[in-house]
Amino acid sequence: MNKITKFSAFAILMVPMVWNFEAATVGPALGSLMQAFPNEPALKIQLISTLPFLASVIFSVISGKLANFFDKKNIAVIGLLIYGITGITPAFVNSVNTILILRLLTGVGVGLVLPLPNQIIVEHYEGRERERMLGLATSTFNFANVVISILVGILLVRGWQMAFYSFSFIFVVLLIVAIGLPKSPPIKTDERNNEVREKVKLPKYVYAMALAMTLVWIAFGGFQLTISMFVTKERLAPIYMMGIFLAAPAFGSILTGIIFSKLNNWLKQYYVFSAMLCYAAGFICMYLSQEATLIIIGTLLIGIGSGAMVPYISNLTAIHVNEKQKDLAFGIVTACIHLGGLVSAFILSFIMQLGHATSYRFIYITYAIALILVGVVSLIINTKKRKVSA
Numbered sequence: 178m179n180k181i182t183k184f185s186a187f188a189i190l191m192v193p194m195v196w197n198f199e200a201a202t203v204g205p206a207l208g209s210l211m212q213a214f215p216n217e218p219a220l221k222i223q224l225i226s227t228l229p230f231l232a233s234v235i236f237s238v239i240s241g242k243l244a245n246f247f248d249k250k251n252i253a254v255i256g257l258l259i260y261g262i263t264g265i266t267p268a269f270v271n272s273v274n275t276i277l278i279l280r281l282l283t284g285v286g287v288g289l290v291l292p293l294p295n296q297i298i299v300e301h302y303e304g305r306e307r308e309r310m311l312g313l314a315t316s317t318f319n320f321a322n323v324v325i326s327i328l329v330g331i332l333l334v335r336g337w338q339m340a341f342y343s344f345s346f347i348f349v350v351l352l353i354v355a356i357g358l359p360k361s362p363p364i365k366t367d368e369r370n371n372e373v374r375e376k377v378k379l380p381k382y383v384y385a386m387a388l389a390m391t392l393v394w395i396a397f398g399g400f401q402l403t404i405s406m407f408v409t410k411e412r413l414a415p416i417y418m419m420g421i422f423l424a425a426p427a428f429g430s431i432l433t434g435i436i437f438s439k440l441n442n443w444l445k446q447y448y449v450f451s452a453m454l455c456y457a458a459g460f461i462c463m464y465l466s467q468e469a470t471l472i473i474i475g476t477l478l479i480g481i482g483s484g485a486m487v488p489y490i491s492n493l494t495a496i497h498v499n500e501k502q503k504d505l506a507f508g509i510v511t512a513c514i515h516l517g518g519l520v521s522a523f524i525l526s527f528i529m530q531l532g533h534a535t536s537y538r539f540i541y542i543t544y545a546i547a548l549i550l551v552g553v554v555s556l557i558i559n560t561k562k563r564k565v566s567a
Contacts, residue, residue, distance in 0.1 A: 181301055181359045182357075184357045185357050185358065185359045186310075187353070187357065188353050188354055188356070188357030188358040188359075189294055189297050189298060189301075189310075189314075189358065189359070190294070190310075190313055190314060190317045191317070191350050191353050191354060192253060192290060192293060192294040192350065192354060192358070193294045193314040193315070193317045193318035193321075194317055194318060194320070194321035194350060195257070195260060195287060195290060195321070195347060195350055196287075196291060196318045196514065197318065197322060197514070197518075198264075198287070198321060198322075198325065198344075198346075198347070199229045199260075199264060199280070199283050199284070199287055200226050200227070200229070200230075200401060200518060201321070201322040201325050201326055201329075201423065201427075202264075202325055202326075202329055202340045202341070202343045202344065203225055203226045203340050203341075204226055204326070204401050204402070204404070204405060204419075204423050205326055205329045205330045205333060205340065205405055205419040205423050206329065206333055206337045206340035206405070207222055207223065207225070207226060207402070207405040207406060208405040208406055208408070208409035208419065209333050209336070209337040210222050210225060210337050211406065211409075213337050214273050217273050219406065220522065220526055221273060221277075222273070223402050223522045223525075224277060224280075224522060225273070225276055225277060225280055226401070226402060226522075227398070227402065227518055227519050227521065227522045228277055228280045228281050228284065228519075229280050229281065229283045229284030229287060229515070230284060230515035230516065230518040230519035231281065231284060231519050232281050232282070232283075232284025232285045232288055233284040233285070233287045233288035233291060233512070233515040234284075234288065234512045234513075234515050234516045234519060235288060236284070236285050236287075236288025236289050237288045237289075237291045237292050237508050237509075237511055237512030237515065238505075238508045238509055238512050239288070239289070239508075240252055240256070240288060240289045240290070240291065240292050240293065240508055241292050241296075241504045241505045241506075241507060241508015241509065242504075242505060242508065243289075244292075244293075244296060244361075244363060244504040244508070245363050245504060245505075246363055247363065248360055248361060248362045248363075249293050249296060249297055249358075249361035250354070250358045250359070250360050250361060252289055252290075252293060253289075253290055253293050253354050253358060254351065254354060254355055255289065256285075256286045256287070256288070256289030256290040256293075257286065257290060257347055257348075257350060257351040257354060258286070258351060259282070259283075259285055259286030259289070260283060260286030260287050260290065260344075260347050261286070261344055261345070261347035261348045261351060263279050263280075263282040263283040263285075263286060264283045264286070264341065264344030264347055265341055265342065265344040265345060265347075266279050266341070267279045267280065267341045268338040268339075268340075268341035268342050269338075284515070287515070288512070288515070291511045291512065291514065291515065292504075292507045292508040292510075292511040292512070294314050295311065295314065295491050295495075295507045295511060296361070296503060296504050296507045296508075297358075297359065297361050298310045298311060298314065299495045299503050299507070300361055300503070301359065305438055307492070307495065308437065308438040308441070308488070308492055309437075309438050311437070311488045311491050311492055311495075312433075312434045312435060312436070312437030312438055312488045313434065313435065314434075314488070314491075315430060315433075315434035315437070315484060315487045315488045315491075316430065316432075316434030316435050316484075317434075318430075319426075319427035319428070319429075319430035319431045319434065319480070319484060320427065320431055321427075322424065322426070322427035322430075323424040323427040323428060323431070324424075325343055325346070326419075326421075326423035326424040326427065327421060327424045328343065330418065330419040330422075330423070330424075333419065378502075379498070379502055379505060379506055379509070380497055380498065380502075382493075382494075382497040383494060383497065383498060383502075383506045383509060383510065384509075386490050386493055386494045386497075386510050387509050387510050387512075387513045388513070389486070389490050390486075390487070390490050390510055390511070390513035390514060390517065391513040391516050391517040391520070392517065392551070393483055393486045393487065393490070393517065394483075394513070394514050394515070394516070394517025394518050394521070395517040395518075395520055395521045395524060396456060396460075396483070396517075396521075396544055396547075396548060397426075397479070397483045397517070397518075397521075398517060398518045398520075398521025398522065398524075398525070399460070399521060399524075399525060399540050399541070399544045400426070400459075400460070400463070400476065400479050401423070401518075401521075402521060402522055402525060403525065403537040403540060404419070404422050404423065404463075404472075404476070405419050405423075406537070407463075407536075407537040407538075408422065408472070410536075410537075411536070413466065413467070413468060413469065413472065414468070414469040414472070418469060421473065422469075422472055422473065422476050423476075425473050425476035425477045425480060426459075426476045426477065426479045426480025426483065426484075427480055428477060428480060429455075429476075429477045429478065429480025429481035429482075429484055430480045430481070430483060430484025430485075430487075431484070432481065432484070433480075433481055433484040433485040433488075434484055434487075434488060437485070437488045437489070437492075440485070441492070445563075446556070446559035446560055446562070446563050447556065447559075448485070448489065449486070449489070449552065449555040449556070449559065450552045450553070450556040450559075451485075451552075452481075452482050452485035452486050452489075452552075453482065453548045453549065453551050453552025453555065454482075454548075454549070454552055455478050455481045455482035455485070456478070456479060456481075456482025456483060456548045457482070457544075457545040457546075457548035457549045457552070458475075458478045458482075458545075459474075459475045459476065459477070459478030459479030459480075459481075459482060460475065460479065460541045460542070460544045460545035460548065461475070461541070461542070461545045462474050462475025462478060463475040463476070463479075463538075463541040464538050464541040464542045464545065482548070487514075490510065491507075491510070491511075494506055494507065494510050525540060528540055528543055
């Protein structure tokens with residue numbers, strides 16, 4: 178493992194700040210966008226938040242493959258440049274269709290960047306230190322969500338455009354990455370091994386982790402895509418509190434990210450079960466909410482549940498792949514963060530139509546039940562595995 182400086186470690190942890198930035202900034206503005214474009218259907222407005230995920234899923238996998246041939250630092254710089262330019266441009270247009278096109282291009286930039294932090298962490302760290310850095314990466318990503326969600330929520334009184342002006346922060350991250358991110362060139366192989374390197378086969382476990390990451394973010398999308406419209410429609414709180422509601426999950430994720438290594442070691446086979454119960458409890462609070470306090474408690478619990486799972490899945494992926502497999506493996510698994518976000522919009526629409534529901538409360542109780550079932554199944558499976566290995 179190559180030893181890196183503290184500033185390089187800081188630069189690595191700056192990159193996760195943009196993992197979900199494109200959704201965290203726009204999420205609080207969905208209610209304002211619906212008011213600004215009243216003739217547009219709700220699903221189309223939701224796609225402003227989720228459409229980047231379509232391109233990012235594809236380009237996250239491409240990024241994993243590009244890492245076999247190019248330095249990861251160069252990929253990060255190019256990705257952040259695309260991300261920043263296409264992210265801020267929607268503030269200057271007044272057509273939903275044009276905004277959607279620009280948002281699709283934003284997904285190209287974020288997709289190139291998405292898998293890189295975990296790849297670089299696995300390359301430079303191992304053991305408990307790797308667990309710590311993976312946890313810190315999740316915490317950093319959520320810290321950015323806290324700050325930007327609160328700021329955007331406050332600034333929305335000046336117009337929905339403020340959500341897109343916030344993408345100027347991407348250029349700050351770009352500068353730090355250009356200066357401090359450690360060089361991570363592809364693994365050198367001789368000419369005979371080039372064909373082997375290009376046809377890396379991944380263990381089935383990686384695809385299981387990809388599915389798990391997708392499901393975690395489908396559930397989170399059930400919150401992120403509905404909270405603004407839920408609160409606006411039912412008049413549960415003033416508009417400036419949207420940022421607080423979207424920031425609360427990040428506080429929960431920051432907490433679990435920081436203590437992930439200790440929590441994982443302490444809970445053992447009960448880890449996933451505990452995370453799912455927190456996740457479900459958050460959605461139950463949302464279902465029962467009649468005012469801001471219970472919404473904040475619910476969103477905090479949602480953040481604890483989802484935040485506990487991201488470093489857990491990343492760490493399991495790292496454990497089950499070798500050096501040649503890691504770039505492609507993390508490209509696929511981290512792409513599923515945005516795959517879940519993309520699919521969630523359509524699942525929300527399907528569940529609402531299936532239940533003939535008029536309130537998002539139906540979504541919240543449906544997700545709570547599903548998460549409890551997942552938690553129980555995981556507990557049974559992990560308990561059996563522990564008995565077999567004992």
